[in-house]
Amino acid sequence: MSDTKLLGFFDDRGYMKSFLLKAWKDPVWSKVISAGLIFIFAACFTWISGLWPEVKSIVFYILSLFVYEVVIPVWALCLIVPFLVLLIPFIHSRIPDREPAFINYKADQILGIDWSWNWSKPNYHNDKYSIRDLYPRCPDCKSSLELNDYSGQLVHCINDDCKWKWQQQGNFENRISHSSTLNSKVWNIIDRKIHNGEFKT
Ligand SMILES: [Zn+2]
Known part of the structure; x- marks a missing residue:
């Protein structure tokens, strides 16, 4: 060869x-x-x-x-x-319906806080999509935020070097002073946004 x-x-x-x-x-x-x-x-x-x-x-x-x-x-x-x-x-x-558009809406800045969450699909116990793992982060440094019902300051950034302070929403009577109130307010706002199409993915 x-x-x-x-x-x-x-x-x-x-x-x-x-x-x-x-x-x-x-x-x-x-x-x-x-x-x-x-x-x-x-x-x-x-x-x-x-x-x-x-x-x-x-x-x-x-x-x-x-x-x-x-x-x-x-x-x-x-x-x-x-x-x-x-x-x-x-x-x-x-045959189950196609997934709704809001399934990709998993983060937003609400009440001055960066929130992220996941969606639970409808199941045997719940026939609607529901929010789970709702998690707050600091809008300035992206550290986790701590919600403390008893410190006098409900929300604070866990990063000691961060100067961010949560500006509580609403007037004095309407102030959010409890983590469960804050969570349910955020839930309501997310729910409103997915229904009026205001959400961005
Ligand atoms: Zn921070």
């Missing part, structure tokens, strides 16, 4: 290798290849273990079912077809 021929041969092999690698990484081709490999291994195994005739007859039997002729009386068809048509709306109602 001359040098140039040899080079060409290696080039082809390189091309083949990159092609196979690409095919292996491709989601569809990798499945086809792995299914093929599994089939080859299974065939080798059954052939070695002497089960091949049985497996072959099972495969042929399954294939024969596809061309098996079934006699259905016309009256049965007349019953079955409307029944299937009536079944469609029922099946349709069983």
